[in-house]
Amino acid sequence: MGYNKSEEYDEQTTTGLINSYKNALSLLGEDPEREGLIKTPERLAKAMQFLTQGYQMDAKAILDSAKFHEDVSEMIVVKDIELYSMCEHHMLPFYGKAHVAYIPNGYITGLSKIARVVDVYARRLQVQERLTTEILNAIKDSLQPLGVAVVIEASHLCMMMRGVQKQNSVTTTSAFFGEFQKHETRSEFMKLISAQLH
Numbered sequence: 001m002g003y004n005k006s007e008e009y010d011e012q013t014t015t016g017l018i019n020s021y022k023n024a025l026s027l028l029g030e031d032p033e034r035e036g037l038i039k040t041p042e043r044l045a046k047a048m049q050f051l052t053q054g055y056q057m058d059a060k061a062i063l064d065s066a067k068f069h070e071d072v073s074e075m076i077v078v079k080d081i082e083l084y085s086m087c088e089h090h091m092l093p094f095y096g097k098a099h100v101a102y103i104p105n106g107y108i109t110g111l112s113k114i115a116r117v118v119d120v121y122a123r124r125l126q127v128q129e130r131l132t133t134e135i136l137n138a139i140k141d142s143l144q145p146l147g148v149a150v151v152i153e154a155s156h157l158c159m160m161m162r163g164v165q166k167q168n169s170v171t172t173t174s175a176f177f178g179e180f181q182k183h184e185t186r187s188e189f190m191k192l193i194s195a196q197l198h
Ligand SMILES: [Zn+2]
Pocket: 087, 088, 089, 090, 091, 092, 156, 158, 159
């Protein structure tokens, strides 16, 4: 048997959203009953539940599930983590990359868990600044490391498609804790995430 990816949606939530989106389509001047749109409210209802599934997830539990004692005190860097989120002001996507580092203090976690923590907070309605500090705090609380650093570079469709229409602007946010507040440690991290390995 091949890989079977199943998705579950709450029926009551889905039905409520379908009705709301049908109404929204009418208000926007569309006919929600025309062929091309007939299944759109249902698809959108499911897509939005998928894109906000982070509310149901617990970042600390994910990190704790793969937490191991290990005597390393070198900086651990996970860079170029793909990130897709939605701004809470317009509910339009913003997307880019997250770079995360921490310096263990007796405990490490699985590298894939760091990427999952990014998703836990990205799959909610967000502002990039809060997303950055929430990722930092989750790692800080679970691993109690000597330092944590998070840098996010993202493009916001609400800026690109409407308003100022700055098509190529990238917003960078960062948060640093502990050792990363020292200039030397922080610049080593910044050097590592901007280096291209060829
Ligand atoms: Zn926005």
